Amino acid sequence: xxxxxxxxxxxxxxxxxxxxxxxxxxxxxxxxxxxxxxxxxxxxxxxxxxxxxxxxxxxxxxxxxxxxxxxxxxxxxxxxxxxxxxxxxxxxx
Numbered sequence: 001x002x003x004x005x006x007x008x009x010x011x012x013x014x015x016x017x018x019x020x021x022x023x024x025x026x027x028x029x030x031x032x033x034x035x036x037x038x039x040x041x042x043x044x045x046x047x048x049x050x051x052x053x054x055x056x057x058x059x060x061x062x063x064x065x066x067x068x069x070x071x072x073x074x075x076x077x078x079x080x081x082x083x084x085x086x087x088x089x090x091x092x093x
């Protein structure tokens with residue numbers, strides 16, 4: 001069942017439709033709003049679309065950085081798990 005949630009981002013109200021929990025949708029909108037306001041404070045532009053693009057680039061940068069860190073951690077965990085399993089097998093022999 002699809003739901004509707006009204007959210008405010010950078011002074012405009014948007015209706016978001018989907019299956020996500022309304023509280024989650026509000027949190028996502030608040031995050032986007034916060035990023036746009038941060039960008040607006042440090043730039044001279046008054047163009048909402050330019051601020052939105054700059055905020056999107058900022059958010060994408062954070063996401064890609066976290067994904068890369070996550071992959072690095074997964075790789076380290078896999079190596080450590082393999083070392084532990086080898087040690088257990090060696091000790092069991």
